[in-house]
Amino acid sequence: MTLSTTYKRTGIIAVTFCTLLLASCYLYQESLPPTKRWAVPFGSDPLGPPPPHHDHADKDRCFDPYRAPGYLYIPDSHSNYNQTQWIPFTDQLLHVESLPVSSYPPIDGKDVFFTRGEVEEEFLTAPTTPKQWMQLVKSENEIRRSAIQSTKTSDFAPLKDHGVLSWLWDRRVVLVGDSVDRFMTQFFCEELGSSMTEPERHTTATCHIPSFNLTITHWHFPGTYTSRPDWWWMPNMKLIPFEERWEQLWSKTDVPSTDSTPGIRGPNGIPDLVMWQSGLWDQRMMWESGEAHAKSTGGKPSPLASRTRQMCWEELRFTTSRLRKLLQHLHLSFGPDLPLLYRTITTHRDSDAKDANLYEIDRVSRFVASKEGSEVFEWGRCLSALTMLYMDQTHPAKGAASWLWGNMLLEYLKRSSKGWGECHQEGLAWGGR
Structure with a gap:
């Protein structure tokens, strides 16, 4: 058997194998429910960018401040109850500068002492805080x-x-x-x-x-x-x-x-x-x-x-x-x-x-x-x-x-x-x- 004949037979076997493999994959995909087919679109790069999601504007548009975890600010004086305000927790609370009282070790080594301070204006007027x-x-x-x-x-x-x-x-x-x-x-x-x-x-x-x-x-x-x-x-x-x-x-x-x-x-x-x-x-x-x-x-x-x-x-x-x-x-x-x-x-x-x-x-x-x-x-x-x-x-x-x-x-x-x-x-x- 010549070398060229061997290459031809090897090529035929390889093509046949690939054809059978593709056919098997197709039949397997067709057997799946529609929701499980083609998790990665045909011809796309599986390592490429993910499909587009709703942007932040869409999420903000439907943000419900009263369904979010939050803090009910109640003024000390009952006569000021019309300042009562729900303040939803957002990333703002995580990223705001820490208070000195939360420092470790405590400043001057003293005991931590809390005061009844007012809520900062930046929280009361944040875009996510509901209107009064x-x-x-x-x-x-x-x-x-x-x-x-x-x-x-x-x-x-x-x-x-x-x-x-x-x-x-x-x-x-x-x-x-x-x-x-x-x-x-x-x-x-x-x-x-x-x-x-x-x-x-x-x-x-x-x-x-x-x-x-x-x-x-x-x-x-x-x-x-x-x-x-x-x-x-x-x-x-x-x-x-x-x-x-x-x-x-x-x-x-x-x-x-x-x-x-x-x-x-x-x-x-x-x-x-x-x-x-x-x-x-x-x-x-x-x-x-x-x-x-x-x-x-x-x-x-x-x-x-x-x-x-x-x-x-x-x-x-x-x-x-x-x-x-x-x-x-x-x-x-x-x-x-x-x-x-x-x-x-x-x-x-x-x-x-x-x-x-x-x-x-x-x-x-x-x-x-x-x-x-x-x-x-x-x-x-x-x-x-x-x-x-x-x-x-x-x-x-x-x-x-x-x-x-x-x-x-x-x-x-x-x-x-x-x-x-x-x-x-x-x-x-x-x-x-």
Whole structure:
């Protein structure tokens, strides 16, 4: 055999081998699911630059300061509560020059001594720190009320574009919640020189600000229970299931907007923001139900009769199902693009093992929210353990807590006015606490 013949045969074998190898690779790739094919695009350099990602501008655009870990700055003097400010933690906190007190070894070998210094201006005015919307709204409200000596909304229409708050005109907020939400509505109204109206306790309440044609409507939501049992602890409360309250109470607020009846639908034909939660009432319902059914079985000891316990699994399943139905009902009534926020639950002032099920209601509410298109209003978590801000065992007082609530509400209302969907996926994808 000649040398040239040997080379030809070797070449044929090599070509055949390469062809079979490529065919095998192709068949293997075709057998994979589409998401696993061609991890590196054909013809590209596997060691080249990675595919493009969203730039920092996109991330900044959807940055939610109230969902980021942070610090609630509360002035020492209660009279200055209108300076209360949420300061989100960002890289700025990591890279700012260290304080002398953090030096090691300590300066002059002395003991470390902390002082109650003020937050540096660079943190209060950082681009990531949310605006003091309440200050802006209060100031503009005073200007408009001085210019227009009237309580009729229509008289303020010529001023709707005055200043930097034109986006606030004709906005509508609905709160599906408890007395904590009702008090926050009342305090917000008082800050702007108006009064909340409430035809009957535990039904509905309305705060209308004529200078902005802004309305907050509170729908009292006594939890997710499905009937009016004999053991219900409030004898005058006849309607419990939200389906019945919606039909007989809440729907009465869904009227065309006039000077005397502002309604609940904003410029887009739906509420501009809906906040919801059922924590404290569901907690009490589980306590009362467990105690009542323990008595009905002859008073035999039952773990469910205790007020220092977790939710049982059936309670958790029940709550999940009922909250899903509530959110689905809201979407059915107002459409799939309804801006929804789960208002995180506030604990009791003296919180202990009795609030164990409250934390679990909060967790399952967060989960249901993420699956049903609702984002999260972290006000309750921002107040964690700050019980010196309460006015009683259950309710945060007017002051730093209510000022924070107002700033947060206006922050989300501003976002809603520009289009809720723009950052909605980022809001849903956030992991929770």
